[in-house]
Amino acid sequence: MVAPPHAPHPLLTVDDLVVSFDGPLGTYRALNGVSFSVGAGETLAILGESGSGKSVTVRAVMALLPRHSATIERGTIRYDGEELSALPVRRTRELSATEMAMVFQDSLTALNPVVRVGQQIAELFRVRQRTSRREAWRRAVAGLERVGIPNAARRAHDYPHQFSGGMRQRVVIAMALALRPRLLIADEPTTALDVTVQAQIMDLLRELREADGMAMILITHDLGVVADVADRVAVMYAGTVVESGPLRTVYDAPAHPYTRGLMASVPAPDRPGERLTPIEGMPPSPLATPAGCPFHPRCPVARADCRTDRPALRVVAAGHEAACHYAEEVMAGVDVRGAA
Amino acid sequence: MSTSEARLEVRQLRVSYPARGGLLRRAAEVHAVERLSLTVTTGRTLGLVGESGCGKSTLARAIVGLRRPTGGEIWYAGERVDDADAARRRRLTTQIQMVYQDPYSSLNPRKKVSFIVTEGWRVHRGQVPRDQWTDRTAELLARVGLAAELADRYPHQLSGGQRQRVGIARALAMSPRILVCDEPVSALDVSVQAQTLNLLADLRADLGLGYLFIAHDLSVVRHISDDLAVMYLGRIVETGPAATVYGAPAHPYTRALISAAPVPRPWAAPPAERILLTGEVPSPASPPSGCRFRTRCGLAQPRCAEVEPELRPVAGREVACHYAESSLAGGGPPVTAVTR
Ligand SMILES: Nc1ncnc2c1ncn2[C@@H]1O[C@H](COP(=O)(O)OP(=O)(O)OP(=O)(O)O)[C@@H](O)[C@H]1O
Ligand SMILES: Nc1ncnc2c1ncn2[C@@H]1O[C@H](COP(=O)(O)OP(=O)(O)OP(=O)(O)O)[C@@H](O)[C@H]1O
Ligand code: SF4
Ligand code: SF4
Ligand SMILES: [Mg+2]
Ligand SMILES: [Mg+2]
Numbered sequence: 001m002v003a004p005p006h007a008p009h010p011l012l013t014v015d016d017l018v019v020s021f022d023g024p025l026g027t028y029r030a031l032n033g034v035s036f037s038v039g040a041g042e043t044l045a046i047l048g049e050s051g052s053g054k055s056v057t058v059r060a061v062m063a064l065l066p067r068h069s070a071t072i073e074r075g076t077i078r079y080d081g082e083e084l085s086a087l088p089v090r091r092t093r094e095l096s097a098t099e100m101a102m103v104f105q106d107s108l109t110a111l112n113p114v115v116r117v118g119q120q121i122a123e124l125f126r127v128r129q130r131t132s133r134r135e136a137w138r139r140a141v142a143g144l145e146r147v148g149i150p151n152a153a154r155r156a157h158d159y160p161h162q163f164s165g166g167m168r169q170r171v172v173i174a175m176a177l178a179l180r181p182r183l184l185i186a187d188e189p190t191t192a193l194d195v196t197v198q199a200q201i202m203d204l205l206r207e208l209r210e211a212d213g214m215a216m217i218l219i220t221h222d223l224g225v226v227a228d229v230a231d232r233v234a235v236m237y238a239g240t241v242v243e244s245g246p247l248r249t250v251y252d253a254p255a256h257p258y259t260r261g262l263m264a265s266v267p268a269p270d271r272p273g274e275r276l277t278p279i280e281g282m283p284p285s286p287l288a289t290p291a292g293c294p295f296h297p298r299c300p301v302a303r304a305d306c307r308t309d310r311p312a313l314r315v316v317a318a319g320h321e322a323a324c325h326y327a328e329e330v331m332a333g334v335d336v337r338g339a340a
Numbered sequence: 341m342s343t344s345e346a347r348l349e350v351r352q353l354r355v356s357y358p359a360r361g362g363l364l365r366r367a368a369e370v371h372a373v374e375r376l377s378l379t380v381t382t383g384r385t386l387g388l389v390g391e392s393g394c395g396k397s398t399l400a401r402a403i404v405g406l407r408r409p410t411g412g413e414i415w416y417a418g419e420r421v422d423d424a425d426a427a428r429r430r431r432l433t434t435q436i437q438m439v440y441q442d443p444y445s446s447l448n449p450r451k452k453v454s455f456i457v458t459e460g461w462r463v464h465r466g467q468v469p470r471d472q473w474t475d476r477t478a479e480l481l482a483r484v485g486l487a488a489e490l491a492d493r494y495p496h497q498l499s500g501g502q503r504q505r506v507g508i509a510r511a512l513a514m515s516p517r518i519l520v521c522d523e524p525v526s527a528l529d530v531s532v533q534a535q536t537l538n539l540l541a542d543l544r545a546d547l548g549l550g551y552l553f554i555a556h557d558l559s560v561v562r563h564i565s566d567d568l569a570v571m572y573l574g575r576i577v578e579t580g581p582a583a584t585v586y587g588a589p590a591h592p593y594t595r596a597l598i599s600a601a602p603v604p605r606p607w608a609a610p611p612a613e614r615i616l617l618t619g620e621v622p623s624p625a626s627p628p629s630g631c632r633f634r635t636r637c638g639l640a641q642p643r644c645a646e647v648e649p650e651l652r653p654v655a656g657r658e659v660a661c662h663y664a665e666s667s668l669a670g671g672g673p674p675v676t677a678v679t680r
Binding site: 164191222262263273277283 | 497530563597603605
């Protein structure tokens with residue numbers, strides 16, 4: 001698949017997003033200036049550390065952050081030219097119901113256990129497109145067929161628990177795709193599934209994307225899945241995007257030491273049992289993000305100014321951005337411990 | 341710590357759940373694990389892979405005594421575990437501990453790390469004298485690479501990787517010889533995953549632990565396993581040395597599974613053929629007659645519907661397939677194959 005050039009007209013642009021939570025330990029920032037964009041028809045994968053803010057970012061886009069404890073302190077979220085953060089939550093929810101859709105890791109929680117799956121999808125057409133009951137049901141069955149549920153007309157009458165994990169995830173995807181969204185956000189859609197089901201679901205998403213020109217944001221820890229479907233990759237660390245660029249560039253010539261460390265952590269298929277080389281040290285606590293570059297306590301190439309000056313995300317090559325003072329040296333492969 | 345070899349043997353194990361919706365058919369049962377045998381030896385790792393819902397977690401729960409088997413036997417170090425009287429069983433089960441998939445939900449959110457780690461000592465009185473708890477806890481935390489001050493934290497104050505280490509420390513507190521690890525790294529980013537895998541490898545080398553390691557990510561399983569077992573619909577369909585099974589899978593299901601695994605850098609690997617499985621996973625409530633895989637197998641012959649294949653030695657491993665030899669040779673009518 002040829003990656004489209006850096007999309008001229010971004011569908012979604014997130015700029016300098018700062019989100020904080022009021023917790024039992026006080027207020028802390030989960031997002032500390034997140035910026036990225038997704039073009040129409042493009043697939044962006046978000047990689048990054050557990051706890052770096054990937055889910056919080058996409059929940060902010062979908063207006064799904066808990067209202068009592070989360071605050072958007074700063075930043076803009078722009079969808080197709082409209083600024084979502086300026087709109088009332090209700091309008092964002094409406095947009096997110098028709099134009100954007102989201103698939104979560106745990107499909108069980110996304111479905112109502114006591115409503116037949118066909119009914120759950122039909123409801124969307126009834127409410128959002130005011131179709132007749134009969135037409136809504138017909139479209140629901142067609143939607144189930146589209147995601148490859150065998151005997152969809154019959155299975156539409158079944159309840160969620162009567163489906164296997166993989167089939168249930170397909171139902172959730174059918175639901176997300178029902179209103180033909182222009183942007184699909186998938187937060188670890190296949191983490192709980194075995195590789196054969198995962199491959200089916202990723203193939204399905206790819207087909208739908210090609211057929212409908214749908215854009216996608218995919219969050220996953222699996223570098224193989226990312227390599228399989230993404231056009232571009234954004235890498236998050238400690239509440240910020242530290243690197244973004246075309247898939248192969250980020251994989252083969254990363255410009256941020258954190259990304260290099262991630263790539264070097266993957267077990268080599270031809271050397272089973274060999275000691276792995278993780279990034280040393282621990283991720284920072286969100287309560288005490290280090291001054292300067294947030295990665296400096298763990299960075300093998302940190303210098304004095306990294307402790308005091310916070311690097312901004314900047315262009316290091318066409319379509320390739322990184323937040324590191326020494327990105328050019330990192331790209332050139334200068335001494336990075338643990339790198340391949 | 342004793343380092344003499346000990347074996348955990350599962351023989352012809354059956355684990356059942358009451359079938360749902362069977363109001364009239366009383367006592368109907370789903371055999372989630374069916375006549376399954378395997379051996380875990382201290383100092384070695386047996387990797388267990390298989391389709392979502394094929395019974396891996398059910399098997400794990402039965403082994404650690406959380407679910408009563410409905411048939412077969414479980415032996416540890418020459419003693420039968422599953423029908424032992426309560427006292428003997430308790431003594432034996434401390435030696436077999438479990439590490440859970442989800443570091444978020446498997447720890448009690450209201451208890452501090454120090455309480456979570458010592459939980460087993462409260463249940464099994466006399467395991468560790470009360471006055472040694474503080475010292476032993478510090479030792480355990482150091483053993484899994486956690487700073488001593490983390491003992492006073494609650495789970496939500498820890499990162500995903502730290503929580504997973506707490507889960508491992510809790511299991512180690514009982515001085516087990518065997519760890520049953522149910523997807524211990526699935527929710528972690530690749531760097532934290534690498535740290536955790538290195539830790540497990542160290543513990544195996546230093547304490548002579550034996551692992552039953554369940555995972556969906558084949559590159560992880562391959563990395564840590566000496567032996568591999570592949571499960572489909574409650575039964576083992578192929579098992580043997582990891583390099584043999586992974587290098588040249590013989591069962592058609594194993595072939596499909598391995599071919600579907602995403603690789604981190606597909607552009608750097610030779611083009612691979614991906615075997616797509618079609619059809620839905622049959623329900624364990626009504627498995628197909630004969631070979632359980634036949635409804636999705638491209639090599640199926642009339643005989644496959646009549647006679648259930650049992651595990652038999654083929655080319656250095658054991659396979660449950662009538663046509664394993666031709667499958668191994670890549671022969672027979674191909675399963676729907678596509679080149680990616
Ligand atoms: N509802 C919430 N209340 C308080 N803190 C939260 C909430 N949701 C997330 N956080 C915190 O925000 C930070 C970012 O969490 P987020 O779930 O976005 O991480 P993630 O990158 O998706 O990680 P993972 O890969 O483990 O899913 C974490 O420190 C997390 O503890
Ligand atoms: N408590 C339960 N009651 C009834 N059926 C159950 C229960 N737990 C599991 N099952 C069924 O038993 C079968 C095996 O489930 P199990 O959780 O062992 O699968 P698994 O191999 O661990 O799957 P995964 O890879 O998705 O974790 C499934 O068909 C499941 O629906
Ligand atoms: S700015 Fe400095 S500390 Fe941060 S990633 Fe770059 S070299 Fe490392
Ligand atoms: S026994 Fe028959 S159906 Fe089963 S795996 Fe072998 S060839 Fe396929
Ligand atoms: Mg998340
Ligand atoms: Mg499981």
